[in-house]
Amino acid sequence: MSRDLVTATSHTEGVEMRAPSNNDAGSIRPNVDDSELEQFLMDLENGIVGWESDQDPEYPPNFTPTRKWFITGLLSTQAFMTPFASSIIAPAISYIAKDFGIPDITKSAMPVSIFLLGYAVGPLFLSPLSEIYGRRIIMMVSTLAFCLFLVGCALSPSIELLIFFRFMCGVGGSASQTVGGAVIADLFPVAERGNAMTVWILGPILGPSLAPLTGGFIAETIGWRWANWITLIPTSVLLVVMVFVYPETRHEVLIQHKTAKLAKTLDRPDLCSCYAEAGEKAAKRSSIILSGLIRPLKLLFSSAIIMAMSLYVSFVYGCLYLLFNTIPMVFGGSYNWSAGISGVVYLALLFGYLVGLWAFSLLSDKTVRHMTEANGGIYEAEMRLPFCIYFAALLPISFFWFRGHLAAYPNLYRRCIFPICRQCPCCLLGDEEHSCRIPPFGRARNV
Numbered sequence: 001m002s003r004d005l006v007t008a009t010s011h012t013e014g015v016e017m018r019a020p021s022n023n024d025a026g027s028i029r030p031n032v033d034d035s036e037l038e039q040f041l042m043d044l045e046n047g048i049v050g051w052e053s054d055q056d057p058e059y060p061p062n063f064t065p066t067r068k069w070f071i072t073g074l075l076s077t078q079a080f081m082t083p084f085a086s087s088i089i090a091p092a093i094s095y096i097a098k099d100f101g102i103p104d105i106t107k108s109a110m111p112v113s114i115f116l117l118g119y120a121v122g123p124l125f126l127s128p129l130s131e132i133y134g135r136r137i138i139m140m141v142s143t144l145a146f147c148l149f150l151v152g153c154a155l156s157p158s159i160e161l162l163i164f165f166r167f168m169c170g171v172g173g174s175a176s177q178t179v180g181g182a183v184i185a186d187l188f189p190v191a192e193r194g195n196a197m198t199v200w201i202l203g204p205i206l207g208p209s210l211a212p213l214t215g216g217f218i219a220e221t222i223g224w225r226w227a228n229w230i231t232l233i234p235t236s237v238l239l240v241v242m243v244f245v246y247p248e249t250r251h252e253v254l255i256q257h258k259t260a261k262l263a264k265t266l267d268r269p270d271l272c273s274c275y276a277e278a279g280e281k282a283a284k285r286s287s288i289i290l291s292g293l294i295r296p297l298k299l300l301f302s303s304a305i306i307m308a309m310s311l312y313v314s315f316v317y318g319c320l321y322l323l324f325n326t327i328p329m330v331f332g333g334s335y336n337w338s339a340g341i342s343g344v345v346y347l348a349l350l351f352g353y354l355v356g357l358w359a360f361s362l363l364s365d366k367t368v369r370h371m372t373e374a375n376g377g378i379y380e381a382e383m384r385l386p387f388c389i390y391f392a393a394l395l396p397i398s399f400f401w402f403r404g405h406l407a408a409y410p411n412l413y414r415r416c417i418f419p420i421c422r423q424c425p426c427c428l429l430g431d432e433e434h435s436c437r438i439p440p441f442g443r444a445r446n447v
Contacts, residue, residue, distance in 0.1 A: 040255075040274040044266075049259040050274035058258075060186045060249045068187045072196050074246060075180045077238055078139075079203030082146065082173030084211040085231045086115040090324040091216035091343050092224035099224070100159045107159060109325045111166040116321060118170020123178040124293050130179045134253035135186065136246055139175055143239045146172035147232055154228035177204065186249035205357070209350030212324065216343030251275065305382070316395065323349075356391075 040050045051059050063071075089096065090112050097108035122142070130138040149172060152165035180200060188196045215227045248254055252275045263271045299306050324346075331342040371383040 047270045047272060048274050049255060049262055049271050061189055072199050074242060075183055076200045076203040078176040079180050079200060080207040081235045082176045083204050083207030085169060087208040087324050088211035088215035088227045088231060089224055090212045091328045092219035093328055095219045095224045102159055111162050112325055113321050114163050114167045115170040118167045119174045122171040122174030126175045127178050134248045134250045135179050135183050136248040138179055142172045142175035147236050147239060150228050150232040154225045183249050205353055209346050212346040213343035217340035220338055220340050
């Protein structure tokens with residue numbers, strides 16, 4: 001799951017940070033802050049189309065606070081619905097196996113885990129497409145596809161089709177995680193981005209933990225297929241609202257549209273966007289898409305630290321969805337809990353996630369400030385990694401606890417301690433990994 005919150009919540013006062021490189025083959029020019037806006041103002045005498053002034057109301061950071069926070073709320077809601085869909089059928093694995101006559105419980109659990117593969121594939125082309133065509137159209141089309149494939153999930157006549165439609169749901173839903181953080185960056189200057197990222201990240205935090213609680217009761221009352229319909233209804237309403245009120249926010253695309261309009265109105269084909277490099281034409285769309293496809297592999301194999309962190313965090317989140325699949329089996333099979341009551345255990349995951357997020361925000365910046373002072377006031381992204389060591393140890397301990405001690409404690413509260421301890425390092429490790437990766441690698445946040 002995407003976690004751009006890390007960049008936003010890590011306001012390290014008095015810290016000198018390395019400026020990210022502007023050399024990004026997947027984009028014409030990076031977005032800029034208000035302090036640099038004067039470089040991108042209108043200059044028709046020289047054939048340059050830009051913003052009217054630093055107070056231009058069409059410039060996304062100049063949107064009214066009410067409008068910006070409304071857009072942020074829409075993004076957070078959308079970022080809630082797609083992870084919600086990823087785990088809502090987790091408690092219904094046994095019902096799916098019974099419905100399709102599948103004796104192999106592993107195969108019946110695939111619709112839950114295959115969603116993550118769609119999350120991995122979608123950003124490879126959705127992210128570069130959002131740089132070409134803008135955030136709005138990509139968010140609309142991907143959300144529409146997400147809704148259509150939810151219908152396919154609800155009507156699937158076989159487990160194979162259900163797995164396929166769940167994969168495609170992951171592809172369509174990945175835009176809310178990949179493009180959503182970029183929209184926040186479009187709307188808010190760096191100094192104001194923290195609170196917005198905090199609101200946005202609540203969606204991915206709450207979604208996968210609350211969904212199994214809902215899905216368990218749905219599966220045992222009106223059937224597991226209704227989990228898809230109930231996810232579809234609010235997502236469709238959200239899509240309709242976004243069609244009417246969701247604006248384009250990518251700066252370069254807004255100026256490209258403005259350039260095309262003025263060139264036609266003024267009959268001046270020589271006009272060019274202020275974001276285009278001097279003397280150069282905008283990068284070809286095919287090259288931008290190709291760059292977006294190659295960039296993740298290039299980062300993965302050219303940087304040892306990216307390779308190591310990616311493999312480890314992938315393992316951590318694989319364990320997380322393994323836990324999503326095993327909780328119904330353990331608490332339903334060993335303790336004879338119903339699917340609905342077993343879903344209550346997922347609230348412990350949510351609590352553990354919030355505890356980890358609180359610990360990260362409380363301790364991470366303090367650790368970085370201390371190490372920065374010891375380094376002569378220069379911030380290094382790797383300074384966040386030592387903080388992971390202490391909490392990484394909690395991950396294997398929690399699984400040994402789950403295997404060796406859960407059966408020995410019939411008390412409900414002790415049973416739920418494991419998911420809390422399990423999810424706390426999951427949150428911390430993911431947040432720290434993103435915190436280390438984003439400053440030196442810029443758009444790697446979308447990888």
